Amino acid sequence: MAVVCFVQGFPLATRSRTTVHELAAQSRSTRTRKDKRCRLLSTEDDSAEDDQIPELDGMMIRWKNQxxxxxxxxxxxxxxxxxxxxxxxxxxxxxxxxxxxxxxxxxxxxxxxxxxxxxxxxxxxxxxxxxxxxxxxxxxxxRKSLESYLERLYNSKNTMENEQ
Incomplete structure (x- = not known):
């Protein structure tokens, strides 16, 4: 089973399927957080594990376009x-x-x-x-509705004069 973090349908690491735990090991900070955008992916068909949210120990992720x-x-x-x-x-x-x-x-x-x-x-x-x-x-x-009414009236008169 691999834990992969997706942002808008794309994996966090684009070159390889780096797991979140490998990324967490690279950046050891004291903060922990749970993220709903991360989900468990498994090779087996375990529907019970797909709904779990992994705990990211010591992880600070900078999301795309953040x-x-x-x-x-x-x-x-x-x-x-x-x-x-x-x-x-x-x-x-x-x-x-x-x-x-x-x-x-x-x-x-x-x-x-x-x-x-x-x-x-x-x-x-x-x-x-x-x-x-x-x-x-x-x-x-x-005032806005009056101005828009007068503008429509003026434009309709101009189109009628152009047609004749």
Missing amino acids: KSPFKDGRDLLPFDIDVLTPPSRRLGRFRLDPRLNCGDIIDYDGTSYVVRRVRMHYAFRNGTFVVTRKTAEVKTMG
Whole structure:
């Protein structure tokens, strides 16, 4: 029976079928962990052993496409929310999901806003660029629906004029 670790259907070691225990012997650290992405593979047809999760003694695996966390604390920074519709105003500073992106909807005081633009402001400190603040520019849902309606109406008039 061999213990092989798979990531997205591919073995951890591509050149040979190195077992996890052989990899663990190479990197002796004090940490132990169980991983659900590893499974037991056996040459026999043992269905009872296929469901077991091997214990990785002293193993530190770096998974494919795994990124290290940011050191500047950008996920902890709050967003400054600005409303774009004239007159522009600031809603406030809120701690939102760090993956906030264009098209997301924010509800505040019974009003829904759509995120139009997200900006990260950088400063050069100690030889690297560090995120200092984050800004999200939003529009109200009513304003967005009105703009999309007027845009569709304008485009339909242009297509009708081009056909004639």
